[in-house]
Structure formats: C-alpha cells, structure tokens
Amino acid sequence: METEKFRQELDIAVRVVHLACSLCRKVQQSLVSSRYDQSTSKDDDSPVTIADWSVQAMVSWMLSEHFGSQNLSIMAEEDTKTLLKPDSSDLLTTVVKTVNECLDEAPKYGLKSPLKALDVPQVLHAISRCNSNAGTVGRHWILDPVDGTLGFLRLDQYAVALALIDNGQVVIGVLGCPNYSMRKDGMKLAMSNNSLLVNNPSENNKGCVMFTARGSGKAWMQPMIGGDEEFEWLKRTEQIRVSSINDPAQATFCEPVERANSNHSFAAELAHSVGLRKQPLRVYSMVKYAAIAKGDAEIFMKFARVGYKEKIWDHAAGVLLVHEAGGVVTDAGGRQLDFSRGVYLEGLDRGIIACSGADLHNKIVNAIFASWDSSSL
Structure with missing residues (x-):
C-alpha cells in the first residue's frame, strides 16, 4: 500500500x-x-x-x-x-x-x-x-x-x-x-x-x-x-466515498463549462441514449472529480474536439481521488489513463469517462462505441 x-x-x-x-x-x-x-x-x-x-x-x-x-x-x-x-x-x-x-x-x-x-x-x-x-x-x-x-x-x-x-x-x-x-x-x-x-x-x-x-x-x-x-x-x-446510485435516471452528470475543448452536443446525445434525465452540471476545474469522489455526482464525461490534447496536470490528482474513493476513470474506450508519457495524456481514446461505479461506466462506454461513428468528433 x-x-x-x-x-x-x-x-x-x-x-x-x-x-x-x-x-x-x-x-x-x-x-x-x-x-x-x-x-x-x-x-x-x-x-x-x-x-x-x-x-x-x-x-x-x-x-x-x-x-x-x-x-x-x-x-x-x-x-x-x-x-x-x-x-x-x-x-x-x-x-x-x-x-x-x-x-x-x-x-x-x-x-x-x-x-x-x-x-x-x-x-x-x-x-x-x-x-x-x-x-x-x-x-x-x-x-x-x-x-x-x-x-x-x-x-x-x-x-x-x-x-x-x-x-x-x-x-x-x-x-x-x-x-x-x-x-x-x-x-x-x-x-x-x-x-x-x-x-x-x-x-x-x-x-x-x-x-x-x-x-x-x-x-x-x-x-x-x-x-x-x-x-x-x-x-x-x-x-x-462515491455515490451508490447506479440508475442513470437518478444520476447527476458533470461536464466542462468551456465549449472550446469539449463537445456538449455529443455528450447530450450520449446522456440521452443511456437514460440520463437530469440536466448536466457545467463545472469549472477538477471540482468535477471532487464531486464524484464525494458522492455529490455520479458521472463526468469530456469529449475533446480533434486536435486538443489533455494535459496531465488537469487530471492526475482528480483521477486518483475518484479511483480510491471507489469510482472508475478511463478513456472513452475503457482503457486506463497513462500519466507516464510527459505533459500530455498520450494515446487517449476519444475522451474521458469518470463514474461512481462500474455499471454506469460500462453503460456509457458501450453507448460510445454504438454511437461514435455518427458523431462529428
């Protein structure tokens, strides 16, 4: 340990x-x-x-x-x-x-x-x-x-x-x-x-x-x-500890405020497809990770537009916090994030998904694979 x-x-x-x-x-x-x-x-x-x-x-x-x-x-x-x-x-x-x-x-x-x-x-x-x-x-x-x-x-x-x-x-x-x-x-x-x-x-x-x-x-x-x-x-x-909610209809969903490096429209379509019913909370900073670790929210999704590269200082502390509090954080393909390759999260697959539990996470990742080809990303 x-x-x-x-x-x-x-x-x-x-x-x-x-x-x-x-x-x-x-x-x-x-x-x-x-x-x-x-x-x-x-x-x-x-x-x-x-x-x-x-x-x-x-x-x-x-x-x-x-x-x-x-x-x-x-x-x-x-x-x-x-x-x-x-x-x-x-x-x-x-x-x-x-x-x-x-x-x-x-x-x-x-x-x-x-x-x-x-x-x-x-x-x-x-x-x-x-x-x-x-x-x-x-x-x-x-x-x-x-x-x-x-x-x-x-x-x-x-x-x-x-x-x-x-x-x-x-x-x-x-x-x-x-x-x-x-x-x-x-x-x-x-x-x-x-x-x-x-x-x-x-x-x-x-x-x-x-x-x-x-x-x-x-x-x-x-x-x-x-x-x-x-x-x-x-x-x-x-x-x-993360929330125990695993029903998408009851889950609270966070996303970035800025549109420049996040596709809100694709996230909205994805949220609808997995049954998320609440309006997303648009939150500045890694407080989104804090909200999941603390049990105030269940999901954080971010899909950057083509050409945007995620920096490790924007995620490292928050990702570990969610993980040790009982949550799951991967890229949009379900792979662990790699913090070993310098300034950027190199090899990131499409986006980042953080969830309070595996059930919600699996539903979102599966929905991404089902709908990605029709997206504009």
Whole structure:
C-alpha cells in the first residue's frame, strides 16, 4: 500500500495545498474588492492570475525545502515569460509580495517559513524550476496551481491540484477546492450561490481539501481553516466515498463549462441514449472529480474536439481521488489513463469517462462505441 510508503510526501502535500488554498482565497477576495487588474493573458489567450504564479512559486519553494532541490522534479503549468516583460514590473512585485505573505502563514499549517522574505530572483527561480517533463522513471510532482482560472476569475469553482507520480503511476493526489462546501449537498450549494461562498468564507462550512494515496482504497476530506483555527482541520478529517446510485435516471452528470475543448452536443446525445434525465452540471476545474469522489455526482464525461490534447496536470490528482474513493476513470474506450508519457495524456481514446461505479461506466462506454461513428468528433 502506497499510503505508508509515501506518508511524508502525502502529509506535506496536504499541508501545502491547504496553504495554497488560503492564498487563492485571499487573492480572490481582493479581486472582488480591488480595482487592480488581477489577471493578464498568456499566448493562448487563457487568463492567468496572480494566484497562479504565487501558488506555483510557494509550492515549488516548499517542496524544495522539504525534499531537497537537487533531484526534485516538478511539472507545473506556468512559466515566467509574462512576468519578465518590461511592462510587468508591478505584476511581478505583487506576485512576490503575495508569495511572502503566504509563506508568513506557513507555521499555521505545520510548515516552516523562510528565515527572510524571498526576493524577486528567488520567486522567479521557484516558478521556472517547475519545468519537468515527468516520464516513466523516478518521482515527479505534478501541479496545477489554479485549475479553472476562468472559474477563479468569475468567483466560481476552481481547484489547486497536486499529485505525485512514481515510476509512471500517480501515487498521491491532493485537490484543494476553496469554493466547494463539505456539506453533502455541496455541489448544489456551489452551483446556486457562488458569490455568497466567496464573500462569506465561514458560511456553510465552505472550502475543503481532498486527498488520497494509491492502493489505500480510501479518500479523505478536510475543511479549509480560517481565523485562528490552527490545526483544528486535522481533527475534522472525514472519509469520502462515491455515490451508490447506479440508475442513470437518478444520476447527476458533470461536464466542462468551456465549449472550446469539449463537445456538449455529443455528450447530450450520449446522456440521452443511456437514460440520463437530469440536466448536466457545467463545472469549472477538477471540482468535477471532487464531486464524484464525494458522492455529490455520479458521472463526468469530456469529449475533446480533434486536435486538443489533455494535459496531465488537469487530471492526475482528480483521477486518483475518484479511483480510491471507489469510482472508475478511463478513456472513452475503457482503457486506463497513462500519466507516464510527459505533459500530455498520450494515446487517449476519444475522451474521458469518470463514474461512481462500474455499471454506469460500462453503460456509457458501450453507448460510445454504438454511437461514435455518427458523431462529428
């Protein structure tokens, strides 16, 4: 069982993601109250926030401090190109300030703060060193600092995702969901009142971190802390489990919000063919995986259009979480996802299917084979 083998790595990862979620929450709250433009754009026009760079720098620094920097391999989404532009000096200053304010709070999570504030070169180095290509040999940390940046900017769902790959297999998965309640109806609450959640962090037991280790057969959830609740979250760890619903008519179905990399029309046709009757929940980020692991939803389907390649940081932590909570995740052909081949999920067959149980999963995969040739994908 990998729980024992990677006990230290899992413990540090959970604490670091808690700290990262606290950082994100503060940046998101400042987004509500400040006139300062908290976001810019990358070359592919997707938004990047101060939180993306700040979380990546903080997590990189923390992992380096705990596990040594010499052989540490980290793959993450962001680079420093934008921050190094001449007109980005104010943005860079804000990122460095945000990182240091976050690190000052590290002891609240049982982590060490640096002896003195990190300077600009140290922050840039921490961000840029997350350039691993992972692979089949060795240990590699996989980080998505803010998964669902559009959701973050729109005060909606987003996640901090951290996974560890060991010799090609995901062995640790940690998913921080700052706007997702621990309540049983957390997804319904999240979909109905996001602005309330952002502006009232203590409302409805809001915000959680979910985590697991390969082979444990268990997944857990802790509340995000607030105020002076130092270490109180450690006492409130709950085991989570997928839903027992296997009737398609009662199942809740999640899909991505964005149409650019997901075919909603084919998913709708497929849902109808297998007897799904509820309207799909369109959710930003890996919170879709969290909803299945926690039992708030039963199905997540994503069918990317031709040419789109799935990145491993968008799935690694969530896939392991669902699997260890009792669910099933494969590509659309029923094959296990391969996280050992670098940045992308190479060899992916048509799409990704995550379900709370094998019965639902088999029905969907069979329906895909029956209807694929008539689709436009």
